[in-house]
Amino acid sequence: MRIQAFVLAMILLLPGCFSEDEEEITFNGRDLGGSDTYMFTLEDAQGPLWNLSDQEGKVVILVFMFTRCDNTCPVTSQNVKMVQDTLTEDELEKISIVSVTVDWRHDSPSELRNWTEDRGYDWPHLTGSKQSLDPVYENYGVFPVEEGDDSEEGYSVAHPSPTYILDTKLKGRVVWSDYDFPVDLFVEDVRKVLEHY
DSSP: OHHHHHHHHHHHHHHHHHHHHSOOOOOSSEEEEEEOOOOOEEEETTSSEEEGGGGTTSEEEEEEEOTTOOSHHHHHHHHHHHHHHHSOHHHHTTEEEEEEESOTTTOOHHHHHHHHHHHTOOSOEEEOOHHHHHHHHHHTTOOOEEEEOSSTTSEEEEOOOOEEEEOTTOOEEEEEOSSSOOHHHHHHHHHHHHHHO
């Protein structure tokens, strides 16, 4: 009888112990649950190759854009700049921000370099060949589509605008699908990943 009472007491007490130790973490963006991510190496506009695997130990904010975009991309890039400006210096030391172009034909390293310098964006902007970029697009759900227009280049690029937050083990934690995400809520998600992962 004593054994049964002890077992019953443990059953009642243990959930309380676990709930304190295992705090439920909720995100404002879509929770990716620590999913595996595709590792890639691309050309940095500032010179050397940039490897995602080298960022292990930091929280990574991964953005997709292109320099000729005149509607969604400027909003996303400006939001990321606001995120950067909101985070503390200590937090920024633990974070790596990176943008990947969806217009490999036009966005050469020099084009990206001029574009970022004109706007005061100091994080890496990456480009590469179609062969190196296609698997990145596929694995991160970007799927850019070239559409003919009357621009000098003769085309524009339609694409989804996911912005990812990867944890320090480079696992997918959060994705924001809307190009104009709320900066304050995005920062909350970044800080939760910094604190817990």
